Each structure stands twice: as C-alpha cells, then as structure tokens.
Amino acid sequence: xxxxxxxxxxxxxxxxxxxxxxxxxxxxxxxxxxxxxxxxxxxxxxxxxxxxxxxxxxxxxxxxxxxxxxxxxxxxxxxxxxxxxxxxxxxxxxxxxxxxxxxxxxxxxxxxxxxxxxxxxxxxxxxxxxxxxxxxxxxxxxxxxxxxxxxxxxxxxxxxxxxxxxxxxxxxxxxxxxxxxxxxxxxxxxxxxxxxxxxxxxxxxxxxxxxxxxxxxxxxxxxxxxxxxxxxxxxxxxxxxxxxxxxxxxxxxxxxxxxxxxxxxxxxxxxxxxxxxxxxxxxxxxxxxxxxxxxxxxxxxxxxxxxxxxxxxxxxxxxxxxxxxxxxxxxxxxxxxxxxxxxxxxxxxxxxxxxxxxxxxxxxx
Ligand SMILES: *Cc1c(COP(=O)(O)O)cnc(C)c1O
Numbered sequence: 001x002x003x004x005x006x007x008x009x010x011x012x013x014x015x016x017x018x019x020x021x022x023x024x025x026x027x028x029x030x031x032x033x034x035x036x037x038x039x040x041x042x043x044x045x046x047x048x049x050x051x052x053x054x055x056x057x058x059x060x061x062x063x064x065x066x067x068x069x070x071x072x073x074x075x076x077x078x079x080x081x082x083x084x085x086x087x088x089x090x091x092x093x094x095x096x097x098x099x100x101x102x103x104x105x106x107x108x109x110x111x112x113x114x115x116x117x118x119x120x121x122x123x124x125x126x127x128x129x130x131x132x133x134x135x136x137x138x139x140x141x142x143x144x145x146x147x148x149x150x151x152x153x154x155x156x157x158x159x160x161x162x163x164x165x166x167x168x169x170x171x172x173x174x175x176x177x178x179x180x181x182x183x184x185x186x187x188x189x190x191x192x193x194x195x196x197x198x199x200x201x202x203x204x205x206x207x208x209x210x211x212x213x214x215x216x217x218x219x220x221x222x223x224x225x226x227x228x229x230x231x232x233x234x235x236x237x238x239x240x241x242x243x244x245x246x247x248x249x250x251x252x253x254x255x256x257x258x259x260x261x262x263x264x265x266x267x268x269x270x271x272x273x274x275x276x277x278x279x280x281x282x283x284x285x286x287x288x289x290x291x292x293x294x295x296x297x298x299x300x301x302x303x304x305x306x307x308x309x310x311x312x313x314x315x316x317x318x319x320x321x322x323x324x325x326x327x328x329x330x331x332x333x334x335x336x337x338x339x340x341x342x343x344x345x346x347x348x349x350x351x352x353x354x355x356x357x358x359x360x361x362x363x364x365x
Contacts, residue, residue, distance in 0.1 A: 030161035062141035069097035078338030088363035112357035131166025171306030175212035181220035189250030232295035
C-alpha cells in the first residue's frame with residue numbers, strides 16, 4: 001500500500017483529539033475513519049483518513065435510489081484491550097444487506113482490517129465506564145451518477161466510529177402503529193438499509209406528536225402481528241417467559257435479540273420465538289399476565305418500556321419496568337466488557353486484523 005498523504009494528518013489529528021468531559025450517546029464522532037472503494041470490479045486497498053465530509057455526486061445512486069447499507073456494532077474496553085462482540089454476525093448481515101441492494105460484499109479480510117485499524121487508532125479513546133464503548137458504523141453506498149434506474153459499479157465503504165456512553169433512557173412509551181408499514185413482505189425489512197429508516201420517520205413523528213416515544217410496527221401484510229420498533233427488536237415477559245416475534249422476513253435479525261435469547265436460556269428463562277398478535281399482547285398486558293416489555297439493540301442494549309398505547313391516546317402501564325431487562329442487560333454487558341468468562345466464543349480481539357479476519361470467516365452467520 002502506498003503511504004497516503006493524509007497519514008501525517010491522521011497522526012496529528014489523533015494526537016490532538018480529546019474525549020469530551022461528558023460522553024454523549026452516538027453524537028461524538030471520532031476524528032478518523034477508514035475508507036476503501038470498490039472500483040474496476042474490485043476492492044481497492046483502504047486506509048485511515050481524517051473524518052469529514054466526502055464528495056458525493058448529487059446524482060449518485062446512494063442519494064437517488066437509496067443504494068446503501070450499514071451496520072452498528074461496538075468495541076468494548078476489556079481488561080485485555082479492545083474487544084468486539086460477535087462481529088461475524090455484523091459482517092454476514094452487512095453482506096446480506098449489500099447483496100439485497102445490488103452491492104458487492106466486503107471481504108472478511110477488508111472488514112477486519114477496517115475494524116482493527118480504526119479501533120487500534122482510537123484505542124485510547126474508548127471510554128471505560130459501565131456500558132461505555134466505541135460505537136462503530138460500517139456504511140456502504142453507490143457512487144455512480146445517473147438517473148436511469150440501475151445500480152452503481154463503484155462504491156464507497158466507510159467505517160466511522162463514535163465514543164459513546166451507555167444509553168440509559170427513561171422507560172419509553174411505545175405506540176402501536178396501525179396504518180403505516182416500516183417494510184414490506186418481500187421488501188428490505190430483514191436488511192439493515194437506510195430506506196427502512198426513511199420509511200419509518202413519518203409514522204414515528206406522528207407517534208411523538210401523540211405523546212409516545214417510538215412506533216411499534218406490525219406485520220405489513222395483515223397489521224395484526226407485532227414485528228419490532230424502528231431500530232430495536234421487541235421482547236415481552238409473559239408468565240415469566242421471554243417472548244419475541246419470530247423472524248418474519250420483514251423484521252431485522254438483531255445481534256442483541258439473538259444474544260439475549262441465548263443468555264436467557266442459560267439463566268433458565270424459557271424463551272419463545274413466535275407469531276405475536278398485538279390484540280393478544282394487549283390483553284395480556286391488561287390482565288397482568290404480561291408483566292414487562294422491553295426493546296433491544298446494540299445502541300441501548302435494552303430499552304425498558306413503561307407503557308404501550310394507541311394513536312387515540314389510550315395507553316397501558318406495565319406492571320414491572322426494567323426487571324428482566326436489567327438482569328439480561330447486566331449479563332450481556334458482563335460478557336461484552338470481559339468481566340466474566342465468555343462461554344459462547346462471542347468476544348474477539350479488535351486490534352489484530354489477521355485473527356479478526358479468521359474469526360469472521362470461521363464463525364457462523
Ligand atoms: C439495527 C436494528 C436492530 C437491532 O439490531 P442489533 O444487531 O441488535 O443492533 C433492530 N431493528 C432494526 C430495524 C435495526 O435496524
């Protein structure tokens with residue numbers, strides 16, 4: 001690889017960088033990012049560069065057709081140095097999202113090099129408090145400018161980073177969304193692509209205007225069964241068991257969802273992945289059989305839910321808030337932060353590109 005003219009910039013930028021006194025969640029952007037481009041039919045070698053605006057042609061397929069995909073993952077400061085949590089799942093999911101958007105897969109070696117280079121450069125800026133981490137945002141988008149509806153031949157792959165505090169929100173109030181859909185059957189709901197978020201903004205804004213925090217999406221075909229929230233999966237504690245909507249093809253297969261289900265089983269909690277009709281859940285909440293609801297995702301890990309309601313303003317409080325959620329969150333964080341042994345082989349050194357690349361390729365999707 002040729003030495004880039006920005007290398008000095010990167011070194012001096014890192015030397016001058018200071019973490020803010022109070023670390024926010026997801027708004028402090030690290031001063032460097034990794035970039036590799038797909039050109040002439042192959043991935044070019046990437047490099048760390050100063051974080052900042054990137055030139056994008058206004059007619060690029062990324063902007064005109066949402067030819068785009070992204071991931072959300074975290075590097076944690078363990079006693080043995082920075083660690084990643086199940087990055088194989090993010091890598092495989094990123095590949096599925098890219099494929100669905102007619103974009104090339106990022107090879108394991110490149111994904112690993114981007115992660116290891118970025119995390120190594122930022123290792124001293126990973127905050128160490130409980131739940132704190134370096135949030136990582138791999139992103140890919142089409143660069144070619146044209147208005148004809150077909151994909152690009154050229155793509156940018158960026159890895160951005162954000163030193164982040166734990167996301168301790170007050171319990172959220174969710175509103176059952178009965179009109180709009182987030183993602184269609186046969187659409188892109190199972191992929192992590194920006195278009196899904198674009199499709200959610202209008203309804204979410206409406207739900208906020210009704211005094212709620214987030215929309216609870218139902219299945220797009222019948223609007224009867226619960227799917228998930230806009231950026232988090234959904235879980236319910238019913239008669240002491242942990243229930244979550246089964247993967248339907250239009251909801252996201254979350255890393256946190258999958259991990260909490262496995263952790264719960266280890267804690268002898270019965271787990272059920274099933275079709276969850278919303279009317280039955282509301283009955284269970286009113287009758288007290290459903291004691292607790294929470295959402296889960298990489299950012300918040302778990303977000304306790306205080307109430308569930310309707311656009312009319314009707315809402316039901318949960319009998320318990322943040323009880324099983326807090327227990328699972330602690331169990332997960334203990335593994336992610338290296339406070340307890342990792343019985344699942346979920347944790348891997350974030351700074352060694354070779355080892356990380358092997359891990360990505362050897363661990364299942
Ligand atoms: C990212 C995301 C989640 C959470 O997935 P994790 O892998 O746990 O971070 C859930 N739902 C949607 C729609 C998402 O985009």
